[in-house]
Amino acid sequence: MNTEKVTDYIVNWLKDYALNAKVKGFVVGVSGGIDSALTSTLCAKTGLPTLCVEMPIHQAQSQVTRAEEHIKQLKEKFSNVTEVRVDLTSTFEDFKNVVPDVKTSDKVNLSLANTRARLRMTTLYYFAGLHSYLVAGTGNKVEDFGVGFYTKYGDGGVDLSPIADLMKSEVYKLAAYLNVPNSIQKAQPTDGLFGDSRTDEDQIGASYDELEWAMEMQDQGKTINDFSGRKQEVFKIYERLNRINQHKMIPIPVCEIPNELK
Template sequence: MLIKDVADKLTKWLETELEESGAKSFIVGLSGGIDSAVVAALCKRVRPNDTYGIIMPCYSNPQDAKDAQLLEDALGINVKTVVLDEVFDVLLSKITDECYEDNITNLTFANIKPRLRMTTLYFYAAKYHGLVVGTSNKTELTVGYFTKYGDGGCDLLPLANLVKEDVFELAKILGVPEPIINKPPSAGLWSGQDDEKEMGITYRELDDYLKTGQAEPRVKKIVDELNRKSEHKRRLPPKPPKF
Protein backbone atom coordinates (compact mmCIF):
# COMPACT_ATOMS: atom_id res chain seq x y z
CA MET A 1 0.00 0.00 0.00
CA LEU A 2 1.26 3.47 -0.86
CA ILE A 3 2.23 5.55 2.16
CA LYS A 4 -0.22 8.26 1.09
CA ASP A 5 -3.03 5.69 1.27
CA VAL A 6 -1.83 4.70 4.74
CA ALA A 7 -2.00 8.34 5.82
CA ASP A 8 -5.53 8.67 4.44
CA LYS A 9 -6.72 5.48 6.11
CA LEU A 10 -5.24 6.49 9.47
CA THR A 11 -6.87 9.91 9.16
CA LYS A 12 -10.23 8.26 8.54
CA TRP A 13 -9.66 5.84 11.45
CA LEU A 14 -8.88 8.68 13.84
CA GLU A 15 -11.98 10.55 12.70
CA THR A 16 -14.16 7.49 13.26
CA GLU A 17 -12.68 6.78 16.69
CA LEU A 18 -13.20 10.36 17.79
CA GLU A 19 -16.80 10.46 16.62
CA GLU A 20 -17.67 7.12 18.20
CA SER A 21 -16.11 8.15 21.51
CA GLY A 22 -18.07 11.39 21.67
CA ALA A 23 -14.85 13.30 22.37
CA LYS A 24 -14.06 16.60 20.71
CA SER A 25 -10.28 16.87 20.54
CA PHE A 26 -6.94 15.08 20.38
CA ILE A 27 -4.19 15.45 22.98
CA VAL A 28 -0.64 14.51 21.94
CA GLY A 29 2.54 14.64 24.00
CA LEU A 30 5.21 16.25 21.83
CA SER A 31 8.72 14.96 22.56
CA GLY A 32 10.50 16.61 19.67
CA GLY A 33 10.80 13.20 18.02
CA ILE A 34 9.42 11.83 14.79
CA ASP A 35 6.70 9.57 16.20
CA SER A 36 4.89 12.27 18.16
CA ALA A 37 5.28 14.68 15.25
CA VAL A 38 3.65 12.23 12.84
CA VAL A 39 0.81 11.49 15.27
CA ALA A 40 0.17 15.20 15.80
CA ALA A 41 0.16 15.80 12.05
CA LEU A 42 -2.38 13.01 11.52
CA CYS A 43 -4.61 14.36 14.29
CA LYS A 44 -4.36 17.86 12.84
CA ARG A 45 -5.86 16.53 9.61
CA VAL A 46 -8.96 15.46 11.50
CA ARG A 47 -9.33 18.31 14.01
CA PRO A 48 -7.40 21.34 12.71
CA ASN A 49 -8.47 23.55 15.61
CA ASP A 50 -8.79 20.90 18.29
CA THR A 51 -5.47 19.10 18.25
CA TYR A 52 -3.33 20.03 21.24
CA GLY A 53 0.37 19.25 21.39
CA ILE A 54 1.74 19.30 24.93
CA ILE A 55 5.48 19.79 25.40
CA MET A 56 6.54 18.52 28.82
CA PRO A 57 10.25 19.01 29.55
CA CYS A 58 11.44 17.24 32.68
CA TYR A 59 15.18 17.68 33.01
CA SER A 60 15.19 17.19 29.26
CA ASN A 61 17.53 18.26 26.49
CA PRO A 62 16.40 21.83 25.64
CA GLN A 63 16.73 21.00 21.94
CA ASP A 64 13.84 18.52 22.23
CA ALA A 65 11.43 21.28 23.23
CA LYS A 66 12.74 23.51 20.43
CA ASP A 67 12.16 20.73 17.90
CA ALA A 68 8.65 20.09 19.24
CA GLN A 69 7.89 23.79 18.96
CA LEU A 70 8.64 23.61 15.23
CA LEU A 71 5.29 21.86 14.76
CA GLU A 72 3.40 24.98 15.82
CA ASP A 73 4.87 26.95 12.92
CA ALA A 74 5.07 24.12 10.38
CA LEU A 75 1.64 22.56 10.94
CA GLY A 76 -0.30 25.15 12.94
CA ILE A 77 -0.83 22.83 15.90
CA ASN A 78 -1.97 24.32 19.20
CA VAL A 79 1.09 23.90 21.44
CA LYS A 80 1.32 24.23 25.20
CA THR A 81 4.44 23.82 27.35
CA VAL A 82 4.32 22.43 30.88
CA VAL A 83 7.69 22.28 32.64
CA LEU A 84 7.75 19.33 35.03
CA ASP A 85 11.19 19.76 36.62
CA GLU A 86 9.88 21.05 39.94
CA VAL A 87 7.08 18.48 40.09
CA PHE A 88 9.64 15.73 39.52
CA ASP A 89 11.85 17.11 42.31
CA VAL A 90 9.02 17.32 44.81
CA LEU A 91 7.76 13.82 44.09
CA LEU A 92 11.26 12.36 44.28
CA SER A 93 11.87 14.06 47.61
CA LYS A 94 8.75 12.38 49.01
CA ILE A 95 9.57 8.85 47.90
CA THR A 96 13.33 8.53 48.30
CA ASP A 97 16.39 10.07 49.92
CA GLU A 98 18.53 9.12 46.94
CA CYS A 99 19.92 11.86 44.72
CA TYR A 100 18.64 12.10 41.13
CA GLU A 101 22.04 13.26 39.88
CA ASP A 102 23.46 9.90 40.98
CA ASN A 103 20.66 7.98 39.23
CA ILE A 104 20.10 9.83 35.95
CA THR A 105 20.27 6.67 33.81
CA ASN A 106 18.46 4.50 36.36
CA LEU A 107 15.08 3.59 34.86
CA THR A 108 13.50 3.43 38.32
CA PHE A 109 14.04 7.19 38.45
CA ALA A 110 13.81 8.02 34.74
CA ASN A 111 10.43 6.33 34.24
CA ILE A 112 8.84 8.79 36.66
CA LYS A 113 9.11 11.38 33.88
CA PRO A 114 6.80 9.73 31.33
CA ARG A 115 4.33 8.89 34.11
CA LEU A 116 4.16 12.56 35.10
CA ARG A 117 3.63 13.37 31.45
CA MET A 118 0.79 10.86 31.20
CA THR A 119 -0.92 12.52 34.17
CA THR A 120 -0.50 15.91 32.50
CA LEU A 121 -1.94 14.68 29.20
CA TYR A 122 -5.04 13.29 30.90
CA PHE A 123 -5.57 16.61 32.65
CA TYR A 124 -5.79 18.27 29.24
CA ALA A 125 -7.90 15.42 27.89
CA ALA A 126 -10.45 16.14 30.62
CA LYS A 127 -10.16 19.91 30.12
CA TYR A 128 -10.70 19.77 26.36
CA HIS A 129 -12.94 16.68 26.30
CA GLY A 130 -10.32 14.86 24.29
CA LEU A 131 -8.58 11.56 23.67
CA VAL A 132 -4.91 11.03 24.51
CA VAL A 133 -3.25 9.76 21.34
CA GLY A 134 -0.22 7.55 21.92
CA THR A 135 2.90 7.74 19.79
CA SER A 136 4.40 4.23 19.99
CA ASN A 137 4.92 2.38 16.71
CA LYS A 138 4.92 -1.37 16.02
CA THR A 139 8.69 -1.60 16.34
CA GLU A 140 8.72 -0.07 19.82
CA LEU A 141 5.64 -1.93 20.98
CA THR A 142 7.13 -5.28 19.95
CA VAL A 143 10.21 -4.87 22.15
CA GLY A 144 8.49 -2.94 24.93
CA TYR A 145 10.38 0.27 24.28
CA PHE A 146 7.93 2.43 26.18
CA THR A 147 7.09 3.10 29.83
CA LYS A 148 4.21 1.17 31.34
CA TYR A 149 1.54 3.68 32.41
CA GLY A 150 3.77 6.42 31.03
CA ASP A 151 3.88 6.95 27.28
CA GLY A 152 2.14 3.56 27.17
CA GLY A 153 -0.91 5.17 28.82
CA CYS A 154 -3.20 6.43 26.06
CA ASP A 155 -6.58 6.03 24.37
CA LEU A 156 -5.51 5.49 20.76
CA LEU A 157 -2.39 4.09 19.06
CA PRO A 158 -2.50 5.09 15.38
CA LEU A 159 1.06 3.92 14.63
CA ALA A 160 0.68 0.50 16.25
CA ASN A 161 0.79 -1.39 12.94
CA LEU A 162 3.62 0.63 11.37
CA VAL A 163 7.32 -0.09 11.74
CA LYS A 164 9.78 2.77 12.25
CA GLU A 165 10.61 2.90 8.55
CA ASP A 166 6.95 3.55 7.75
CA VAL A 167 6.86 6.39 10.28
CA PHE A 168 9.75 8.11 8.53
CA GLU A 169 7.93 7.81 5.20
CA LEU A 170 4.75 9.25 6.72
CA ALA A 171 6.69 12.16 8.18
CA LYS A 172 7.90 13.19 4.75
CA ILE A 173 4.43 13.46 3.24
CA LEU A 174 2.80 15.03 6.30
CA GLY A 175 5.10 18.04 6.38
CA VAL A 176 7.07 17.18 9.49
CA PRO A 177 10.08 19.57 9.71
CA GLU A 178 13.42 18.19 8.54
CA PRO A 179 15.23 18.71 11.88
CA ILE A 180 12.78 16.29 13.49
CA ILE A 181 13.07 13.73 10.71
CA ASN A 182 16.87 13.80 10.75
CA LYS A 183 17.53 13.64 14.51
CA PRO A 184 18.68 10.32 16.05
CA PRO A 185 15.77 8.46 17.69
CA SER A 186 15.78 8.82 21.47
CA ALA A 187 13.32 8.31 24.30
CA GLY A 188 14.83 11.44 25.83
CA LEU A 189 14.81 10.12 29.39
CA TRP A 190 18.34 11.45 29.93
CA SER A 191 20.87 13.49 28.00
CA GLY A 192 22.53 11.48 25.25
CA GLN A 193 20.13 8.55 25.43
CA ASP A 194 20.09 6.69 22.11
CA ASP A 195 17.37 4.15 21.25
CA GLU A 196 19.53 1.90 19.12
CA LYS A 197 22.47 1.81 21.51
CA GLU A 198 20.16 1.00 24.39
CA MET A 199 18.41 -1.82 22.53
CA GLY A 200 21.64 -3.18 21.07
CA ILE A 201 20.26 -3.31 17.52
CA THR A 202 19.35 -0.79 14.83
CA TYR A 203 15.80 0.09 13.86
CA ARG A 204 16.56 -1.17 10.37
CA GLU A 205 17.51 -4.60 11.74
CA LEU A 206 14.43 -4.66 13.95
CA ASP A 207 12.09 -3.50 11.17
CA ASP A 208 13.46 -6.08 8.74
CA TYR A 209 12.89 -8.86 11.26
CA LEU A 210 9.30 -7.73 11.88
CA LYS A 211 8.55 -7.45 8.17
CA THR A 212 10.20 -10.67 6.98
CA GLY A 213 10.46 -12.89 10.04
CA GLN A 214 14.12 -13.39 9.15
CA ALA A 215 17.18 -12.05 10.96
CA GLU A 216 20.70 -13.01 11.90
CA PRO A 217 20.83 -14.98 15.17
CA ARG A 218 22.12 -12.00 17.21
CA VAL A 219 19.19 -9.79 16.17
CA LYS A 220 16.62 -12.54 16.57
CA LYS A 221 17.85 -13.35 20.07
CA ILE A 222 17.70 -9.71 21.21
CA VAL A 223 14.24 -9.04 19.75
CA ASP A 224 12.70 -12.28 20.98
CA GLU A 225 14.07 -11.74 24.49
CA LEU A 226 12.92 -8.11 24.65
CA ASN A 227 9.50 -9.17 23.42
CA ARG A 228 9.24 -11.89 26.05
CA LYS A 229 10.34 -9.66 28.91
CA SER A 230 7.94 -6.86 27.92
CA GLU A 231 4.82 -8.99 27.41
CA HIS A 232 3.28 -7.60 30.62
CA LYS A 233 3.35 -4.10 29.07
CA ARG A 234 1.12 -5.08 26.17
CA ARG A 235 -1.74 -6.64 28.11
CA LEU A 236 -4.25 -5.64 30.71
CA PRO A 237 -3.60 -6.79 34.28
CA PRO A 238 -4.48 -10.50 34.59
CA LYS A 239 -7.70 -11.35 36.40
CA PRO A 240 -8.34 -14.53 38.36
CA PRO A 241 -11.03 -16.90 37.08
CA LYS A 242 -14.50 -16.70 38.58
CA PHE A 243 -14.80 -19.02 41.59
Protein backbone atom coordinates in the same frame (compact mmCIF):
# COMPACT_ATOMS: atom_id res chain seq x y z
CA MET B 1 3.32 1.56 0.93
CA ASN B 2 0.86 4.04 -0.56
CA THR B 3 1.59 6.95 1.77
CA GLU B 4 -1.36 9.04 0.60
CA LYS B 5 -3.92 6.29 1.08
CA VAL B 6 -2.46 5.20 4.43
CA THR B 7 -2.50 8.80 5.64
CA ASP B 8 -6.12 9.26 4.61
CA TYR B 9 -7.08 5.96 6.22
CA ILE B 10 -5.53 6.88 9.59
CA VAL B 11 -7.01 10.39 9.52
CA ASN B 12 -10.50 9.03 8.79
CA TRP B 13 -10.06 6.36 11.47
CA LEU B 14 -9.13 9.00 14.03
CA LYS B 15 -12.02 11.24 13.10
CA ASP B 16 -14.59 8.42 13.10
CA TYR B 17 -13.37 7.15 16.46
CA ALA B 18 -13.58 10.58 18.06
CA LEU B 19 -17.04 11.28 16.66
CA ASN B 20 -18.36 7.88 17.74
CA ALA B 21 -16.87 8.39 21.19
CA LYS B 22 -18.54 11.82 21.30
CA VAL B 23 -15.33 13.63 22.20
CA LYS B 24 -14.19 16.93 20.78
CA GLY B 25 -10.60 16.32 19.72
CA PHE B 26 -7.14 15.06 20.61
CA VAL B 27 -4.26 15.80 22.92
CA VAL B 28 -0.75 14.72 21.91
CA GLY B 29 2.51 14.90 23.81
CA VAL B 30 5.05 16.44 21.41
CA SER B 31 8.67 15.59 22.19
CA GLY B 32 10.62 16.64 19.12
CA GLY B 33 10.73 13.05 17.89
CA ILE B 34 9.43 11.53 14.67
CA ASP B 35 6.58 9.48 16.20
CA SER B 36 4.94 12.34 18.08
CA ALA B 37 5.43 14.65 15.09
CA LEU B 38 3.62 12.22 12.79
CA THR B 39 0.85 11.51 15.30
CA SER B 40 0.12 15.17 15.96
CA THR B 41 0.08 15.90 12.22
CA LEU B 42 -2.39 13.08 11.56
CA CYS B 43 -4.61 14.32 14.40
CA ALA B 44 -4.44 17.87 13.04
CA LYS B 45 -5.53 16.68 9.60
CA THR B 46 -8.85 15.43 11.05
CA GLY B 47 -9.94 19.05 11.43
CA LEU B 48 -10.82 18.37 15.06
CA PRO B 49 -9.22 20.40 17.86
CA THR B 50 -5.69 19.11 18.47
CA LEU B 51 -3.75 20.21 21.53
CA CYS B 52 0.02 19.74 21.35
CA VAL B 53 1.58 19.51 24.79
CA GLU B 54 5.26 20.06 25.49
CA MET B 55 6.35 18.56 28.81
CA PRO B 56 10.10 19.09 29.29
CA ILE B 57 11.85 17.48 32.25
CA HIS B 58 15.54 18.45 32.16
CA GLN B 59 15.14 18.19 28.38
CA ALA B 60 17.99 18.67 25.95
CA GLN B 61 17.62 22.00 24.15
CA SER B 62 17.83 20.27 20.76
CA GLN B 63 14.70 18.26 21.58
CA VAL B 64 12.86 21.34 22.78
CA THR B 65 13.86 23.27 19.66
CA ARG B 66 12.62 20.50 17.36
CA ALA B 67 9.31 20.26 19.21
CA GLU B 68 8.79 24.02 18.99
CA GLU B 69 9.65 24.06 15.29
CA HIS B 70 7.14 21.28 14.60
CA ILE B 71 4.33 22.89 16.61
CA LYS B 72 4.93 26.23 14.92
CA GLN B 73 4.70 24.55 11.53
CA LEU B 74 1.49 22.74 12.50
CA LYS B 75 -0.15 25.94 13.74
CA GLU B 76 0.71 27.68 10.47
CA LYS B 77 -0.96 24.88 8.49
CA PHE B 78 -3.92 24.03 10.71
CA SER B 79 -6.18 26.49 12.52
CA ASN B 80 -7.45 23.68 14.78
CA VAL B 81 -4.05 23.22 16.44
CA THR B 82 -3.25 24.80 19.79
CA GLU B 83 -0.34 24.34 22.14
CA VAL B 84 0.56 24.42 25.81
CA ARG B 85 3.90 24.03 27.55
CA VAL B 86 4.06 22.46 30.99
CA ASP B 87 7.57 22.33 32.42
CA LEU B 88 7.51 19.32 34.74
CA THR B 89 11.12 19.64 35.89
CA SER B 90 10.23 21.02 39.32
CA THR B 91 7.47 18.43 39.74
CA PHE B 92 9.93 15.68 38.95
CA GLU B 93 12.48 17.10 41.39
CA ASP B 94 9.81 17.40 44.11
CA PHE B 95 8.96 13.73 43.59
CA LYS B 96 12.61 12.75 43.95
CA ASN B 97 12.82 14.74 47.18
CA VAL B 98 9.83 13.09 48.85
CA VAL B 99 10.49 9.43 48.04
CA PRO B 100 12.95 7.53 50.29
CA ASP B 101 16.54 8.24 49.39
CA VAL B 102 18.30 5.18 48.01
CA LYS B 103 21.73 4.56 46.56
CA THR B 104 21.93 5.42 42.89
CA SER B 105 21.84 2.35 40.67
CA ASP B 106 20.66 1.29 37.22
CA LYS B 107 17.33 0.29 38.74
CA VAL B 108 16.91 3.69 40.37
CA ASN B 109 17.78 5.48 37.13
CA LEU B 110 15.29 3.35 35.17
CA SER B 111 12.55 3.90 37.75
CA LEU B 112 13.10 7.65 37.59
CA ALA B 113 13.10 7.56 33.79
CA ASN B 114 9.75 5.76 33.87
CA THR B 115 8.50 8.27 36.43
CA ARG B 116 9.12 11.05 33.91
CA ALA B 117 6.94 9.25 31.37
CA ARG B 118 4.18 8.69 33.94
CA LEU B 119 4.18 12.34 35.00
CA ARG B 120 3.66 13.23 31.36
CA MET B 121 0.82 10.74 31.01
CA THR B 122 -0.89 12.31 34.03
CA THR B 123 -0.50 15.75 32.46
CA LEU B 124 -1.96 14.65 29.13
CA TYR B 125 -5.00 13.15 30.84
CA TYR B 126 -5.48 16.36 32.82
CA PHE B 127 -5.89 18.28 29.58
CA ALA B 128 -7.92 15.49 27.99
CA GLY B 129 -10.38 15.63 30.87
CA LEU B 130 -10.45 19.40 30.81
CA HIS B 131 -11.39 19.60 27.13
CA SER B 132 -13.14 16.27 26.48
CA TYR B 133 -10.28 15.12 24.27
CA LEU B 134 -8.71 11.72 23.60
CA VAL B 135 -5.05 11.07 24.39
CA ALA B 136 -3.45 9.94 21.13
CA GLY B 137 -0.59 7.49 21.54
CA THR B 138 2.67 7.90 19.66
CA GLY B 139 4.04 4.35 19.73
CA ASN B 140 4.92 2.50 16.52
CA LYS B 141 4.59 -1.23 15.83
CA VAL B 142 8.17 -2.20 16.67
CA GLU B 143 8.02 -0.38 20.01
CA ASP B 144 4.51 -1.40 21.02
CA PHE B 145 4.36 -5.01 19.83
CA GLY B 146 7.95 -5.97 19.08
CA VAL B 147 10.33 -5.00 21.88
CA GLY B 148 7.95 -3.20 24.27
CA PHE B 149 10.11 -0.09 24.25
CA TYR B 150 7.82 2.20 26.20
CA THR B 151 6.77 2.89 29.76
CA LYS B 152 3.78 0.97 31.07
CA TYR B 153 1.17 3.57 32.08
CA GLY B 154 3.54 6.26 30.83
CA ASP B 155 3.70 6.79 27.07
CA GLY B 156 1.83 3.46 26.94
CA GLY B 157 -1.14 5.02 28.76
CA VAL B 158 -3.30 6.30 25.90
CA ASP B 159 -6.85 6.20 24.54
CA LEU B 160 -6.02 5.17 21.00
CA SER B 161 -2.93 4.35 18.93
CA PRO B 162 -3.04 5.72 15.37
CA ILE B 163 0.46 4.64 14.28
CA ALA B 164 0.88 1.37 16.20
CA ASP B 165 0.46 -0.69 13.03
CA LEU B 166 3.29 1.17 11.28
CA MET B 167 6.89 0.00 11.35
CA LYS B 168 9.43 2.71 12.18
CA SER B 169 10.50 2.84 8.52
CA GLU B 170 6.87 3.44 7.56
CA VAL B 171 6.63 6.21 10.15
CA TYR B 172 9.50 7.95 8.38
CA LYS B 173 7.82 7.55 5.00
CA LEU B 174 4.57 9.11 6.21
CA ALA B 175 6.46 11.87 8.03
CA ALA B 176 8.33 12.74 4.82
CA TYR B 177 5.07 12.72 2.85
CA LEU B 178 3.50 15.09 5.39
CA ASN B 179 6.56 17.39 5.41
CA VAL B 180 7.47 16.96 9.06
CA PRO B 181 10.47 19.24 9.72
CA ASN B 182 13.75 17.86 8.37
CA SER B 183 15.39 18.42 11.74
CA ILE B 184 13.02 15.80 13.20
CA GLN B 185 13.34 13.40 10.26
CA LYS B 186 17.13 13.43 10.58
CA ALA B 187 17.36 13.30 14.39
CA GLN B 188 18.51 10.12 16.11
CA PRO B 189 15.49 8.50 17.86
CA THR B 190 15.61 8.96 21.64
CA ASP B 191 13.08 8.69 24.44
CA GLY B 192 14.78 11.59 26.26
CA LEU B 193 14.00 10.06 29.64
CA PHE B 194 17.49 9.91 31.11
CA GLY B 195 18.60 13.51 30.74
CA ASP B 196 21.59 12.61 28.59
CA SER B 197 22.41 12.01 24.94
CA ARG B 198 21.69 8.27 24.76
CA THR B 199 19.65 7.17 21.76
CA ASP B 200 17.10 4.37 21.44
CA GLU B 201 19.74 2.29 19.67
CA ASP B 202 22.15 2.86 22.57
CA GLN B 203 19.56 1.50 24.97
CA ILE B 204 18.30 -1.40 22.88
CA GLY B 205 21.55 -2.46 21.25
CA ALA B 206 20.07 -2.58 17.75
CA SER B 207 18.74 -0.13 15.19
CA TYR B 208 15.07 0.04 14.22
CA ASP B 209 15.90 -1.38 10.80
CA GLU B 210 17.50 -4.38 12.51
CA LEU B 211 14.55 -4.78 14.88
CA GLU B 212 12.09 -4.68 11.99
CA TRP B 213 14.06 -7.44 10.31
CA ALA B 214 14.05 -9.54 13.51
CA MET B 215 10.32 -9.00 13.99
CA GLU B 216 9.67 -10.19 10.45
CA MET B 217 11.91 -13.23 10.93
CA GLN B 218 10.12 -14.22 14.13
CA ASP B 219 6.77 -13.86 12.37
CA GLN B 220 8.10 -16.26 9.75
CA GLY B 221 8.89 -18.82 12.44
CA LYS B 222 12.66 -18.42 12.31
CA THR B 223 14.78 -19.22 15.38
CA ILE B 224 18.14 -17.97 16.60
CA ASN B 225 19.84 -21.04 15.18
CA ASP B 226 18.91 -19.90 11.67
CA PHE B 227 21.38 -17.01 11.89
CA SER B 228 24.99 -16.22 12.72
CA GLY B 229 27.12 -13.17 13.41
CA ARG B 230 25.37 -9.81 13.77
CA LYS B 231 22.03 -11.22 12.62
CA GLN B 232 22.09 -13.80 15.39
CA GLU B 233 23.01 -11.09 17.91
CA VAL B 234 20.13 -8.84 16.78
CA PHE B 235 17.66 -11.72 16.77
CA LYS B 236 18.74 -12.59 20.33
CA ILE B 237 18.20 -8.98 21.45
CA TYR B 238 14.77 -8.90 19.83
CA GLU B 239 13.69 -12.25 21.26
CA ARG B 240 14.77 -11.30 24.77
CA LEU B 241 12.99 -7.94 24.78
CA ASN B 242 9.87 -9.40 23.19
CA ARG B 243 9.77 -12.08 25.90
CA ILE B 244 10.44 -9.97 28.99
CA ASN B 245 8.09 -7.17 27.89
CA GLN B 246 5.05 -9.34 27.18
CA HIS B 247 3.49 -7.94 30.37
CA LYS B 248 3.14 -4.64 28.50
CA MET B 249 1.55 -6.19 25.43
CA ILE B 250 -1.05 -8.58 26.86
CA PRO B 251 -4.19 -7.71 28.85
CA ILE B 252 -3.83 -7.25 32.59
CA PRO B 253 -4.18 -10.64 34.30
CA VAL B 254 -7.41 -10.99 36.25
CA CYS B 255 -7.75 -13.46 39.11
CA GLU B 256 -11.05 -15.09 38.23
CA ILE B 257 -12.76 -16.57 41.29
CA PRO B 258 -14.49 -19.93 40.72
CA ASN B 259 -18.29 -19.67 41.03
CA GLU B 260 -18.35 -22.28 43.80
CA LEU B 261 -16.25 -19.99 45.98
CA LYS B 262 -18.58 -17.02 45.60
